[in-house]
Amino acid sequence: MNAHEQLKILLVEDDQESMNFFVSCFQEEYNILCASSGEEALERFEQEDDISMVLSDQAMPGMTGVDLLTHIYQQNESVIRIIITGFLNTADIIAAINKGHIYQFIVKPWELVQMRMILSQASYTWRLRQENDQLHEQVIGKNTLLTRANERLHASKEALRNLSISLFTAREEEQRRIAMELHDELGQSLAALKMQTRIMENDFLTAGKKQQEKVKSWSAIIRDNISQIIEDVRLLSKNLSPVIIEDLGLDAALQHLIDNFTETYNISCSFHPAPLQNITSTNGKRIVYRLVQESLNNICNHAQATHIDFSIKVEKELFFITLKDNGQGFHVQEVLTRPQNRRGIGLTAMSERVKMLGGKLDIQSQKNQGTTIFFTIPFDFDKEEKA
Ligand SMILES: Nc1ncnc2c1ncn2[C@@H]1O[C@H](COP(=O)(O)OP(=O)(O)OP(=O)(O)O)[C@@H](O)[C@H]1O
Numbered sequence: 001m002n003a004h005e006q007l008k009i010l011l012v013e014d015d016q017e018s019m020n021f022f023v024s025c026f027q028e029e030y031n032i033l034c035a036s037s038g039e040e041a042l043e044r045f046e047q048e049d050d051i052s053m054v055l056s057d058q059a060m061p062g063m064t065g066v067d068l069l070t071h072i073y074q075q076n077e078s079v080i081r082i083i084i085t086g087f088l089n090t091a092d093i094i095a096a097i098n099k100g101h102i103y104q105f106i107v108k109p110w111e112l113v114q115m116r117m118i119l120s121q122a123s124y125t126w127r128l129r130q131e132n133d134q135l136h137e138q139v140i141g142k143n144t145l146l147t148r149a150n151e152r153l154h155a156s157k158e159a160l161r162n163l164s165i166s167l168f169t170a171r172e173e174e175q176r177r178i179a180m181e182l183h184d185e186l187g188q189s190l191a192a193l194k195m196q197t198r199i200m201e202n203d204f205l206t207a208g209k210k211q212q213e214k215v216k217s218w219s220a221i222i223r224d225n226i227s228q229i230i231e232d233v234r235l236l237s238k239n240l241s242p243v244i245i246e247d248l249g250l251d252a253a254l255q256h257l258i259d260n261f262t263e264t265y266n267i268s269c270s271f272h273p274a275p276l277q278n279i280t281s282t283n284g285k286r287i288v289y290r291l292v293q294e295s296l297n298n299i300c301n302h303a304q305a306t307h308i309d310f311s312i313k314v315e316k317e318l319f320f321i322t323l324k325d326n327g328q329g330f331h332v333q334e335v336l337t338r339p340q341n342r343r344g345i346g347l348t349a350m351s352e353r354v355k356m357l358g359g360k361l362d363i364q365s366q367k368n369q370g371t372t373i374f375f376t377i378p379f380d381f382d383k384e385e386k387a
């Protein structure tokens with residue numbers, strides 16, 4: 001209903017003269033419906049769904065005005081309820097306030113100016129209530145939408161996290177399988193080949209001296225090459241799947257990783273470990289291992305560092321893993337905002353893995369001041385796997 005539409009008033013009055021007088025005074029301004037008893041008024045109220053105000057005489061045969069307005073209040077709280085009464089009786093007033101939640105009392109005989117003012121104020125109040133109700137409904141609607149959107153967002157995040165974990169597990173399993181194949185099949189075949197060259201060499205022992213020397217030197221070259229291949233295959237297999245984690249535990253695997261790293265790249269490293277038994281899930285251990293491995297790879301490939309400070313701390317159900325190098329540093333923001341096709345995947349993979357654990361990754365770096373990588377990982381990241 002807009003502000004210029006006439007409001008609908010239900011007037012309840014058993015005295016015909018009073019009723020006619022009210023109608024003649026206000027029929028221009030309001031749409032007035034009449035009832036001559038409380039019972040009739042209730043019937044009309046049920047038939048008409050857009051009544052804004054009910055004005056009722058108090059003393060009527062049958063239902064009193066207060067009783068009527070109490071019923072009306074129970075059916076629709078927002079309707080404005082006004083009592084018109086000839087005499088003010090305290091018990092009626094108390095009942096009207098407590099039960100009927102009356103907006104106003106008007107004492108008979110009423111004056112036109114006063115009645116006009118009361119009706120106009122009541123109309124204003126009714127319109128405000130309507131607007132308020134509409135706004136309230138809109139807010140509830142928006143809140144419901146927001147809650148649903150939030151629930152969907154939460155569910156997608158959870159689904160994404162689970163998907164990442166399954167992808168990670170699947171890839172690790174696949175790498176593990178390839179590593180085993182490499183080790184068991186290719187490694188063994190190359191070892192056999194090495195043996196065969198030795199046999200070949202022995203078979204030529206009876207040939208001429210010159211040929212013997214030639215075969216011998218070739219054979220030595222082939223053996224060296226094969227040894228190198230065997231070594232490469234071993235390294236490849238080890239890098240693909242750090243079997244050592246499952247065999248010796250995460251602490252030993254990390255120590256081993258660092259020993260290899262410092263030896264190969266001639267970089268010193270101080271390692272401050274903490275007991276890592278709290279990480280019980282296989283995935284958790286693998287992820288932490290991969291995080292450290294990728295950080296070390298970046299240091300050897302980009303940092304030109306001579307020293308690394310590597311520490312693991314456990315505090316209030318959180319792991320803090322820190323790797324600090326003294327290398328040339330880099331502009332973190334610039335690298336992270338490069339288009340995906342113009343940068344490597346190391347940092348992205350790290351960030352994804354930390355998210356899988358519900359943790360945080362922070363990188364601090366400055367030109368010629370080295371780089372520090374902080375991983376914060378909650379203890380309970382593998383609760384789903386344990387459950
Ligand atoms: N410790 C570090 N010191 C100096 N620069 C670093 C360091 N770590 C990362 N960077 C810089 O950040 C860039 C992005 O690293 P990221 O690991 O994402 O990719 P990448 O190492 O270049 O390639 P990928 O990891 O895919 O082999 C690197 O190219 C390098 O410029």
Ligand SMILES: [Mg+2]
Nearest residue numbers: 298344346347
């Ligand atoms: Mg990298």
